[in-house]
Amino acid sequence: MRKYVIMGVQGSGKGTQAQLLAKDLDLVHIGVGDIFRWNVRNHTKMGAQVKRTMATGELVSDELVESVVQDRLRQHDWNYGFVIDGFPRNGRQAEFFMESFDLDAVIHLELPDDEVRRRVLSRRVCPNCGMDYNLIGDRPEQEGRCDICGHELTTRSDDTPEALEARLRDYHEKTRPVLELFQRKEVVHDVDGRPPVDEVQNAIRKTLGLPAYVPADDR
Template identity: 40%
Template sequence: MRIVLVGPPGAGKGTQAAYLAENLSIPHISTGDLFRANISQGTQLGQKAQEYMRAGKLVPDEVTIGMARDRMEQPDAADGFLLDGFPRNIGQAEALDGILRESGTRLNAVLDLEVPEDEVVKRIAGRRMCRNDSGHIFHVVYTPPKTEGVCDVCGGELYQREDDREDTVRKRLEVYHTETEPIIDYYKAQGLVVTISALGKVSEVTRRAMEALGHAAGQPGA
């Protein structure tokens, strides 16, 4: 299957993408991984991306599209893939359609993870990270530490990242609504969108997603 995963920040796309890719035996292709791999390997696209990033500029669509094209052409993606973070706007969606047409394939589904905006803010703004670079993450509501402000594992100080502050989260949501959300209507016009609630336990969301994708599994190109 060839799937695009969409949803607002805090919808749990990364978590669900990993589970779904494993269950469907297809590679999980995330924009973040693409950038890290290309930059660490010193590819031409990676060097271009790094130039823009160092200058504090947005990486042009053509660079991101080029990275995605190269990754989708790898042998492990021949029978399908799950795209997470790409396409991010209408231009990238149109480019993806072109890439798939060239290869004689098509998308099977666009899985839309739906989460109320207040829940997104609650999920992200409640996160607390350990300063000791241990990677331990807590949440003031869902997974609170035993002692407020202290990591249960290593005793390090817990803090809230700038990106997780409520005002920043709401700005990220505005960008999502403006730039990325329109691709949902773009794909609805192609009959590809399946929408599920991303509320509840991770396993429950995965079950809903697998059931929704099961209806799309019989489409041409699966």
């Protein structure tokens, strides 16, 4: 059973890398941001709370994040293990994680703040089907329209310059110290998050001693 955590600042690609790793290794991917976005799209009580928080430019509370992750892990559907991104966000959560689970590795995707700003402020999303786009390297075929359903694309409500600066501050002040706690267990692996997706995935697998990643088109 494998248990991995992928950490990185907003826009570092941790969700994408977690999905690729989980799919090939038959692991359960637990993406905190994905869970919140699903609740917002489906108009749940939690979704309304998250939407109100994002509308003010604030960050979702650590308590809510912790509650969501604990509830998800209690489902115990991760027979072969899990890969989680977006958690832990502070020292207390990291301590809980180390006490509750014997982690195999923590992957830290390194990305300079300037590149974070460039990536995040270029993101677009389809509010109808949830398809994600990025105007840097994954543009829709028709400008401003979803390739899947044709709906007009929008910017995520939390992808504003103000909200991004708040997330960067939060990451550097609270999340970076989490890495220091994990480093005591010698499970942290730093990986450059700037190269293309496939290269980053292979760098992750190399540092974990796993077989190389082969894109679906090349199989």
